[in-house]
Structure formats: C-alpha cells, structure tokens
Amino acid sequence: MADPKGFLKITERELPAHRPVDVRIQDWREVYEDFDRGTVTKQASRCMDCGIPFCHNGCPLGNLIPEWNSLVHGHDWAEAIERLHATNNFPEFTGRLCPAPCESACVLGIDQPAVTIKNVEVSIIDRAWEEGWVKPLPPAVRTGKTVAVVGSGPAGLAAAQQLTRAGHDVTVYERADRIGGLLRYGIPEFKMEKRHIDRRIAQMTAEGTTFRTGVDIGTDITAERLRADHDAVVLTGGATAWRDLPVPGRELAGVHQAMEYLPQANRVQFGDYDRAPLNAEGKHVIVIGGGDTGADCVGTAHRQGAASVTQLEIMPKPPATRPDSQPWPTMPMLYKVTSAHEEGGKRIYSVNTLEFLGDGEGNVRALKLVEVRRTDKGFEPVEGTEREIPADLVTLAMGFVGPQKEGMIEQLGVDLDGRGNVVRDADYRTSVEGVYCAGDMGRGQSLIVWAIAEGRSAAAGVDRFLTGAGSDLPVAIAPT
Numbered sequence: 001m002a003d004p005k006g007f008l009k010i011t012e013r014e015l016p017a018h019r020p021v022d023v024r025i026q027d028w029r030e031v032y033e034d035f036d037r038g039t040v041t042k043q044a045s046r047c048m049d050c051g052i053p054f055c056h057n058g059c060p061l062g063n064l065i066p067e068w069n070s071l072v073h074g075h076d077w078a079e080a081i082e083r084l085h086a087t088n089n090f091p092e093f094t095g096r097l098c099p100a101p102c103e104s105a106c107v108l109g110i111d112q113p114a115v116t117i118k119n120v121e122v123s124i125i126d127r128a129w130e131e132g133w134v135k136p137l138p139p140a141v142r143t144g145k146t147v148a149v150v151g152s153g154p155a156g157l158a159a160a161q162q163l164t165r166a167g168h169d170v171t172v173y174e175r176a177d178r179i180g181g182l183l184r185y186g187i188p189e190f191k192m193e194k195r196h197i198d199r200r201i202a203q204m205t206a207e208g209t210t211f212r213t214g215v216d217i218g219t220d221i222t223a224e225r226l227r228a229d230h231d232a233v234v235l236t237g238g239a240t241a242w243r244d245l246p247v248p249g250r251e252l253a254g255v256h257q258a259m260e261y262l263p264q265a266n267r268v269q270f271g272d273y274d275r276a277p278l279n280a281e282g283k284h285v286i287v288i289g290g291g292d293t294g295a296d297c298v299g300t301a302h303r304q305g306a307a308s309v310t311q312l313e314i315m316p317k318p319p320a321t322r323p324d325s326q327p328w329p330t331m332p333m334l335y336k337v338t339s340a341h342e343e344g345g346k347r348i349y350s351v352n353t354l355e356f357l358g359d360g361e362g363n364v365r366a367l368k369l370v371e372v373r374r375t376d377k378g379f380e381p382v383e384g385t386e387r388e389i390p391a392d393l394v395t396l397a398m399g400f401v402g403p404q405k406e407g408m409i410e411q412l413g414v415d416l417d418g419r420g421n422v423v424r425d426a427d428y429r430t431s432v433e434g435v436y437c438a439g440d441m442g443r444g445q446s447l448i449v450w451a452i453a454e455g456r457s458a459a460a461g462v463d464r465f466l467t468g469a470g471s472d473l474p475v476a477i478a479p480t
C-alpha cells in the first residue's frame with residue numbers, strides 16, 4: 001500500500017503547471033512545465049489501495065493502478081514501469097491523451113479530489129525512457145506465421161507489438177506517409193510531441209515489426225492479395241469518415257474539415273511545409289464542435305496567430321461544479337476544459353449553424369447561427385435569435401461516423417453493424433475467416449485507451465487462431 005494515511009496527510013491534488021500562455025502559444029511544444037518527482041511520489045501516496053479499486057475497473061486496459069502508485073511511493077520506479085507495461089503498451093500516449101476514466105472512477109474522489117493517476121502514469125514512463133529501462137523485447141522463438149495489421153494508430157500499434165512479441169512476422173500497412181494514424185496527424189504537437197511515437201516505432205522495429213507506409217490496402221494491394229499473403233489480417237484503420245455539415249454555403253473556400261486543417265499544422269512540425277497552406281493567421285476562426293478535436297483546432301489557431309477564435313457547441317453550457325444530482329466524481333468527457341481554452345477565444349453554447357455566407361468571390365465571410373433549446377424532440381431553434389458572426393476560416397470538428405467503406409472494407413466483404421462499423425465477436429473475429437478488427441473501425445469513434453485495449457485483446461485472439469491453441473497474450477477487455 002502506498003501509505004495507509006497518505007490520503008489524510010495530503011488532501012489536495014498537485015499537477016504540473018501549464019507553461020504561461022504568452023510563452024507557449026509562441027511554440028508547439030507540450031504545454032506542461034517540468035514536474036518535480038518528489039511531488040509525484042507524494043501524490044501517489046494518496047492512493048488508499050482500495051479493497052475494490054474502482055480505478056482499475058474504470059480503465060479499459062485494467063491498469064494495475066494501486067500497484068504502481070505503491071511502487072512510486074516506495075521509490076521503486078523500475079518495478080513500477082514493469083507493472084505499467086504489463087497492461088499498457090504505450091503509457092506515454094495514454095498519460096498525455098486519455099481523459100482518465102480511472103480518475104473519474106477513483107474512490108477517493110467521493111470525498112477529496114481523485115488520485116492524480118494519469119500524472120503518475122506519465123511520470124513513470126517518462127522516467128523509464130530517460131533511464132533507458134524501455135528496451136526492445138524481441139521474441140525468443142519465431143512461429144513463421146505472418147500477420148498484416150492495416151492501420152498504424154494506437155490499436156494497430158498495440159496489436160502489432162503484442163503479435164510480434166508472440167513470435168509472428170507482423171507487417172503494419174499505413175496509407176499515409178508516416179506511421180501513427182490519428183496520433184501522428186490529428187493530435188497537435190502541443191498535446192503530444194511526436195518524438196514519443198518515433199521512439200516506439202524504433203523499439204518495435206528492433207523487435208521485428210515491419211512498417212510499410214504509403215500503401216493503401218484496397219488500392220495499392222487488393223484485400224484478396226493481402227489475405228493470400230498473410231495467415232491473419234487485423235483491421236485497425238479507425239473511424240475516418242467524418243461527419244459533415246450540409247448547410248447552404250458549405251462549398252465556400254475557407255470551410256474545411258478539422259482533419260484537413262490539423263494534419264497540415266503537424267506537417268509544418270515535420271518540415272513538410274514552412275507554413276501550413278490552411279492557416280489561421282490574421283483570420284476570424286470558427287470551430288464547430290465542442291470535443292477534443294475542436295479544442296485541438298482552437299489551440300492550433302491560437303499558435304498560428306488567429307485574429308479571433310470562436311468555438312460553437314450545440315449542447316448547453318455545462319455546470320461549473322458537480323450538480324447535487326450527481327454524487328460521483330465529475331465525468332471528464334462532459335465537463336472538461338482543455339489547455340487550449342486557457343489560451344483565449346470564446347465558446348458559444350446552445351447554437352446551431354444555419355448557413356455559411358460568402359463574400360461574392362467564393363470565400364466564406366460569415367456564419368449564420370441560431371440559438372437552440374433542447375426538447376423531447378431534440379434541439380429546436382429559438383425564434384428571433386438568428387445572428388451572423390464573422391468567419392474567414394471554419395473548421396468542422398463534429399466527429400466521425402465510422403470507417404471508410406470504399407476499397408478494403410468493400411473488397412473484404414466483412415459484415416457491418418447498423419452504424420456502419422465492422423462487426424466482431426468476443427474474440428475480435430470479423431465475419432471473414434482469418435480477419436480480425438480492433439479499435440474505432442469496429443467500436444466507432446472512441447478513446448485512445450480503448451484502442452490500445454482492443455489492439456491487445458485482438459492480438460490474443462489472432463494468436464489463438466494462428467497457434468491453434470491457447471495464447472499467453474493478455475486480454476484487456478471484450479468488445480462491447
């Protein structure tokens with residue numbers, strides 16, 4: 001146990017400070033200041049080592065949270081990373097990007113602020129990399145079986161690492177020019193610097209995983225050929241079909257999907273551009289959508305020097321504090337304010353976009369919105385509340401509606417559910433023999449922690465299929 005009375009001695013959460021706004025929006029580095037490890041150790045001591053650790057159940061990976069809190073409190077960081085890696089291939093990703101359902105579930109949160117689980121996690125893995133404790137783990141024995149993993153986001157990388165370590169010859173196919181999927185091109189550098197992906201790819205390459213970029217399965221290689229060339233296939237292509245906003249003026253120049261805008265800003269960091277062609281500099285920017293992707297657009301626009309940034313959200317403004325009707329700790333997904341919102345800009349709640357207005361030369365100049373109220377029938381416009389706001393650049397961050405169907409999915413002929421996602425059984429098998437599916441492609445748009453969990457679990461299913469016996473690979477969760 002971390003410290004039997006730790007939660008009585010230290011009752012407040014302490015987290016790394018964010019770098020000053022006027023400094024950090026001048027660069028693209030992660031927003032956090034360095035954090036003292038002594039403080040992390042003290043924070044870990046707040047863990048009560050609950051008889052029923054709800055944090056553990058709150059984490060889709062089943063992370064062994066009380067165990068590594070105790071090890072950090074006892075200064076055994078080297079053992080802590082062993083226990084962390086036992087359930088999570090990439091804690092540096094989740095420690096930066098996960099909204100931490102474990103903290104929402106933390107029992108301490110009933111009476112005090114929850115244990116800083118996410119910060120303890122990221123502190124463990126960052127120290128492990130610094131100390132050289134993270135090493136390639138190539139398999140002792142190779143099976144001679146081949147696996148194609150299609151897609152290199154977190155689900156694909158987790159599945160590939162597990163299957164490579166089990167001795168199979170794994171090739172990851174990625175249609176983009178770099179490995180990482182949404183982590184590489186969707187997540188801005190200020191939320192997670194891409195060096196974290198690069199060193200994992202180096203580790204995986206040293207373990208024996210093969211990466212092939214610029215290969216679109218379904219176009220460059222047919223699905224039939226892929227199946228013929230591999231003993232098993234794992235689909236981890238994500239939910240890439242974006243939700244659009246088909247209102248008048250959608251075709252105007254300056255109205256773009258978030259996933260057209262964000263990758264260009266990332267490519268500037270990689271040296272592909274000196275300046276992103278889609279750029280917010282000097283513009284009135286409107287971001288439509290109040291989720292993480294919308295917040296990423298907000299932070300990116302600030303760094304590009306936007307004249308103004310306004311984020312629109314159809315949902316009502318959330319309460320500032322936990323309502324009496326909700327005794328459990330607050331859900332981070334509902335009430336979260338990201339670092340991007342500290343940097344300026346405006347949020348407008350309970351509004352719907354009616355139309356984009358042009359300047360007569362094909363460019364957007366304004367957006368017409370209306371206030372809405374929620375009723376039993378959905379959102380209804382409030383009469384007399386229509387107004388225009390200036391807009392030179394609009395990004396649509398309204399979520400994703402499932403995987404792309406054209407190409408690979410159609411060629412494979414896998415069954416899809418009513419929402420257009422790939423159907424899997426409890427072993428992550430699709431309706432096609434030898435073809436498995438993990439992550440957003442089967443689950444629908446979800447959290448990175450679910451993607452890694454599903455990648456690990458699907459790997460165990462594939463391993464059982466290939467060996468015709470049991471698998472030593474751990475199963476995080478079953479698809480729900």
Ligand code: SF4
Binds near residue numbers: 106115
């Ligand atoms: Fe520790 Fe919170 Fe988990 Fe309890 S629920 S074991 S206090 S992290």
